[in-house]
Every structure is written in C-alpha cells, then in structure tokens.
Amino acid sequence: MISNNILSFAKSVLCEVLHPGCIGVDATVGNGYDTVFLSEKAGPDGHVFGFDIQEDAVNQTEQRLNEECLPANWTIFHSGHENMLELIPSEFHGRVNAVMFNLGFLPGSDKTVITKSKTTLAAIEASLDLLAKGGMLCIAIYAGHPGGDDEDVAVREYCNALDYHTYRVIQSEMINKPGHPIRMLFVTKL
Template sequence: MGFLSVLSMAHKWIAERAGRGDIVVDATAGGGVDTLALAELVGPGGRVHAFDIQQQALDRTRERLTAAGALDRVRLHLLDHARMSEAVEVDSRGRISAVMFNLGYLPGGDTEVITKPSTTIEALGAALSLLKPGGIITCVLYPGHSGGDAEAVAVEAWAAGLPQTEGQAVLYRQPQRSAAPYLIAVEKRKSQ
C-alpha cells in the first residue's frame, strides 16, 4: 500500500472539514473533476463556486456536472480566481468551509495558458479571507512544467510567511522527486 496521491490527500483533508450543506470553492475548475467531488461532498443543500478563465474548462465542468446530476448546486464563474471575493455572495463570506486549488494548465488544453504566481497569491489571500475558522485551503502545485516551478516557490513562500495567528500550513510531497506535484494546505485558525 502506497501513500495517497496529492489530489487524493487534498480531497481527504477537505472531506474532514466540509460536508453536507456547506459552501466550498473550486478556484481552478479545469475539467471539473474536483468541482464534481466538491459538489458530491456538499450535497443538494450545499453550494460550490467554481472558477476558471477558460470557457472550454467551464464547458467541460458543466458537462461532467450535468452527467452526474450535480449542476444545480454549482455556480460556474468565467473569472480569474484572484477575483473570487467579488463573485461569492456577501452573506457567504467567512462561511466557506474549503477552497481547492489545482494549479497549472487545463489537461488537453492550451499548455501556454497557465496559472500565474501573482494572481494565485492574490487568490490565496482572497480564499483565506472567505474561509470560516477551521476551514481549509488546499493547493496542488506542479513544479515540473514551464512556469510551474516559479509558482510553486511563490505559493510555498506565501504559506511559510503566513502568521500562525491566521492559519497553519502543511506540506505534503515526495522529497526524492523534485519535479513531482505536491500539496500545500492551510487551515484557518479557529477563533480564540
């Protein structure tokens, strides 16, 4: 038996902190795999906000959700994840249980269209502000593709610099494989 993949670990940590009726965010909808997993986790009474800058990604996500009968609990946003605070309802701010990032590019899409360090760092800050105490951010990083290494360094620096009064960060990776995907997660501090 091996270790869980970084995506499986991200899903596990989210499932430990979010559940039926919750509000969650998929900051990078891509092909909709994570969006569907989040929609199934929160159930019909929950809500998922899914963001992507490519219509192709949202179309794939819509198809996947429709086939699974879960589209009704998801709001798709053709919007950069750095602007997620603008799209999430005011009454949901501070009530989000989980925000999931799966960085890089759309599988099967244009590999030149990638997430960027500057907007990702802005999005992580927005995500932290939207989380409820005890909520989680998961961020899967891909240092093996062009531009992914710089983004991974920026995200890791952001997490390491996060004051412990705001949240605690963990790193899940294979140290023998420097180009392999890895996971950073941040849990927002509970109110004292």
C-alpha cells in the first residue's frame, strides 16, 4: 500500500520518469534508501549521483548500495547539494530524469544538522538546470523543527514563482498527520 506513506507515494509518482538507463540525483542521501531506489531504477546503463554533508551518511549509503548488490552505477559526493552543478560532469547536464530532496534532519542522527533555506534553494535552482525535458524534481518538506518552517515557506515560495510555461508544480500533503503536515512538491520540466 503506497498511500500510507507519503515517501512511497512520491516514489510511485517518480516511477513515471524513471526507466532503465535513466539518470537520477539523490540530493540528500541520509541513510541511502532513496539512493538505492534510484540505483535500482537506473540499472547498469544508468547512473545516480548522491550528496550529503555528513560523512556518516555518505559511508552508510555506500555500504547500503554495496550490500544490495546493485550495479556500480552510482557516485556519492561528500558535499553539499548546492555544489551539484560543479560536481556532476557536464555530459549529464540537461539529461537528468529525476532529482529527489528529502529535507530536514536525518532521523536517528544529529538533529542539529539540517538542510537550510539558502543552500536548498541554490540546489533546487541547480537541479532545474540539470533536469531533462520531462524530468521531475521531488521535494519532501518537513516543518516544525528549528529552521524547518523558514525552509518550508522559502521552498514553496520559490516553486510557486516558477514559470508555468516551463515548469508544472504539484503539491501533495499528508494533511491529517498530527502536528505539521508533510509536504511533497513535484516539479516537472516541460
């Protein structure tokens, strides 16, 4: 059942643009679950680029990818996602099918290490440059933690202002979750 978990719901939507040989970016690898999903979808002829500022997250993701016996179709950078345009080789620019952001902090880890509005917006802008036509950016937004509300507003304002003739933005929310809703933005490049 995909609809009891908004992240599973997001993956089911992303499947529309993922296919063997596709190019994916996991902008916040964390424990590596989304990276594994993208690597599986890309298969041996595709590629996945991942980013995280925490060394533990990078190590854990690489370990998970190795344990899952996935093809060697991934490159994980121990770097902020705001640097993706410089770090992803230019031959992939304009060819990326999906970019995933899972904002906030890594559950079970240091809750003071969070994604921040300024770098998140820089990375979203870079992602839009990297996307192929028909490609999709997916952003999971969590409010309620220190810094989270500002980021939630900033990301939605940015996406709200994207040109309708170039991008389509769809927002989904788990609205009956106690506390703050989890928001999911899907941005498709036309």
